[in-house]
Amino acid sequence: MSDTLILNADGNPLSVVPLSAVTWQTAIRLAYQDKVRVVNEYEDWEVHSPSCTWKVPSVVMCTDYIKWSRQVKYNRTNILLRDLFTCQLCGAKPPASQLTMDHVVPRVHGGKTNWTNIVTACKTCNHNKGSNRKIKPKRLPTKPNYYELMSKRQRFPITIRDESWLVFLDWDSKLVEMRPPRKNV
Numbered sequence: 001m002s003d004t005l006i007l008n009a010d011g012n013p014l015s016v017v018p019l020s021a022v023t024w025q026t027a028i029r030l031a032y033q034d035k036v037r038v039v040n041e042y043e044d045w046e047v048h049s050p051s052c053t054w055k056v057p058s059v060v061m062c063t064d065y066i067k068w069s070r071q072v073k074y075n076r077t078n079i080l081l082r083d084l085f086t087c088q089l090c091g092a093k094p095p096a097s098q099l100t101m102d103h104v105v106p107r108v109h110g111g112k113t114n115w116t117n118i119v120t121a122c123k124t125c126n127h128n129k130g131s132n133r134k135i136k137p138k139r140l141p142t143k144p145n146y147y148e149l150m151s152k153r154q155r156f157p158i159t160i161r162d163e164s165w166l167v168f169l170d171w172d173s174k175l176v177e178m179r180p181p182r183k184n185v
């Protein structure tokens, strides 16, 4: 996991899904290039080169506002998030490792692997369904937009590196896990 949270010039995280965080090396390089300014530093973490010492930034902010398309990536994590880690056939919520990606129109019938043909399914439902195209989820899947995915992401735990991130993340404190970086540099 990365050490430094990146904010856009408006003070919000550059991205929440996935969280915009980078390694301390990248953060220091971006600051050195004036692409970001440092908002917070780790109090007790410095890194050294032969000639310099830097405090490691915990939060940086882009110097210029970055406009981006906010397209959501098609991948397993985002499908699980869209479906709230719930089997779309029976409603079960087993651990994420027990959830599979099910083709609504089975591949053997020409079904594609994309947002509108893939749903989260538990192993039992996926197995029982096989290539039966008549078994369908209660709601047909759609492609979510970034904000839908972000608000769903905020219902689940997040791991952060530094308390100073909390100010910039709109997150229920019960769902925040602190895991400080190993400052062995």
Ligand SMILES: [Zn+2]
Pocket: 087, 088, 089, 090, 091, 092, 121, 122, 123, 124, 125, 126
């Ligand atoms: Zn199921």
